[in-house]
Amino acid sequence: MTHISPDPEPERSTGLEPGGGVPPGETPPAESSMPETLPRETHNPTKGWAKAPLTVIIVVAVLIAAFFLAYALVLIL
Known part of the structure; x- marks a missing residue:
């Protein structure tokens, strides 16, 4: 079974700090x-x-x- 890691890859993600954090103002x-x-x-x-x-x-x-059928029949007759 293949599993995709949820951790970002530092070489493909810009603006990552050491440890995987994102500096303020950057989009994660x-x-x-x-x-x-x-x-x-x-x-x-x-x-x-x-x-x-x-x-x-x-x-x-x-x-x-x-009930409604009987009521309708009473009204008709």
């Missing part, structure tokens, strides 16, 4: 993106919606739709 070198910065998360995989909350939401939506 850009950060390099590092591959695989975080470990792979396997302990908490997403599984989507649980069955109980999804069932409750569907039942409530059907009851609300049935």
